[in-house]
Amino acid sequence: MINCSEKYKDIALRYGLANQINRLVEECSELIQAVMKYKRITESKGLELEKLMLAKENIIEELADVCVIMEQIIYLFGCKREVEKTADLKIMRQIKRINDKTE
Numbered sequence: 563m564i565n566c567s568e569k570y571k572d573i574a575l576r577y578g579l580a581n582q583i584n585r586l587v588e589e590c591s592e593l594i595q596a597v598m599k600y601k602r603i604t605e606s607k608g609l610e611l612e613k614l615m616l617a618k619e620n621i622i623e624e625l626a627d628v629c630v631i632m633e634q635i636i637y638l639f640g641c642k643r644e645v646e647k648t649a650d651l652k653i654m655r656q657i658k659r660i661n662d663k664t665e
């Protein structure tokens with residue numbers, strides 16, 4: 563099996579920051595649309611399971627797209643450690659809010 567965990571760097575360097583920023587906007591927009599469609603289906607009368615499964619598959623596709631482009635932007639910005647550190651701080655802050663019941 564091909565290990566492509568570092569291959570996103572090749573893609574990022576091939577297309578460059580300006581193009582990949584545009585891709586990030588596009589992919590985030592597609593994810594929002596996929597999530598909104600899933601939400602509409604769950605809220606509609608007479609839940610259609612097949613439609614729901616397709617909508618979920620679409621969300622998975624778009625999540626993957628966002629993850630791939632996000633990794634590229636983080637790489638091109640050279641900010642992996644900062645993003646990880648900031649994410650950790652945000653998680654810890656939210657856990658504290660939950661435990662303090664201040665959320």
Ligand SMILES: [Mg+2]
Binds near residue numbers: 623624
């Ligand atoms: Mg997409």
